[in-house]
Amino acid sequence: MDEDGLNVPDSDADPATDSAAGPDSSVGAESDADAASDADTASTEADGTDETDGADGADESSMPGVPDPEPEESDVPEDVQKYARFKKMDGAQYDRVNEFLRDRTYITAREWAIARLCSDFRTETGVEMTKIGENLPELVPFMTDTYTPQAVNQARASFEEKVRKAGATFLYGAMCDFFTAEELDDVMYESTEVAKFLLEVEGVDLSVEEELEAEERISSVMREVREASEELREQDEAESTSED
Structure with missing residues (x-):
């Protein structure tokens, strides 16, 4: 676990490591500018299993010729159960993930998670917004509330x-001559390292060839x-000279 409370694999891109865990929190406690959009998120669905009274249930289950009821099957879709993204972040708290992202990017933890889910659950007819929202806590360890389809779409947008x-x-910034070529190289290197780190946390295994291709x-x-x-600067200088 790094200093921001993220459980991640060893990587050169990992800023630091620390075993300290962050305070318990949920997406409802977001402190960023997008917190208001979470007000519409639905709470986690209550357990819908029905229980019979003790005496009646015992009599019915012991009746001859009546088979024991099968255990209730999970209502979580199979592809949700098999979803393996973000598993390296089991135990991470939303606030720590959010802090890590806001220190290095413009996006929030919920925007990061939902953008990835929208990419993975895209079909020929669109994105499965309802499935993502209803199963958000099962899909992403640091997300604790379910979302409405509208909230999912808002985070994606x-x-x-x-x-x-x-x-x-x-x-x-690159074109206005504010940075030198060397400074731009530094910016690109830092940006690439952060992006690669996030992909590693998601469970994306980039090959050396894929990494080199992306860098190229x-x-x-x-x-x-x-x-x-x-070209723009030369054109501007030429126009200035001709005016003189």
């Missing part, structure tokens, strides 16, 4: 909006950004 705004912010795609985009930035 919030994640997408933040990614787009962060991308625009980064590209502007990023480097290619950065080269295009730098070239475009240089």
Whole structure:
């Protein structure tokens, strides 16, 4: 478990390790700007099994020719039972996960978890919002409440909006000549390490080839950004010179 209360595998990307566990908390106690959207989340469904009175139940079960009732089957869908993401975070508390993410990204813990679930539970006709919301505590260890489909969709939309705004912010910073090429390389390295760490926590096993391919795609985009930035600056300088 790292200093933020996350149970994760040993990794170069792990900032630090600490056995201290965080205080007990739930998604309802979020302290970030998205807390209001959790007000609509449904509480965990109560146990719906019916029990008969002691005497009547005993008489019925002992009647000859009447088989014993089969144990009630779990109402959790099979694909939910087999879902293996986030298992490395068993025991992690929401607040610690949220703190870790907010220190390194713009997203919250619920946005991170739901964005991944929306990706994994995507079908040809869309995303299974109801299944995700109703089984959220079973799917993600640090999520303790169920969500309505509307709350799931809201968290997904919030994640997408933040990614787009962060991308625009980064590209502007890269193109406005604020950072040197070396500083941009440092930014990209730090961003890549955080992203790889989150993937490892989710249980994604990146091969060396996949990692190198991703880094090459990023480097290619950065080269295009730098070239475009240089062209813009040269054009601006040429226009300024002609006006003089």
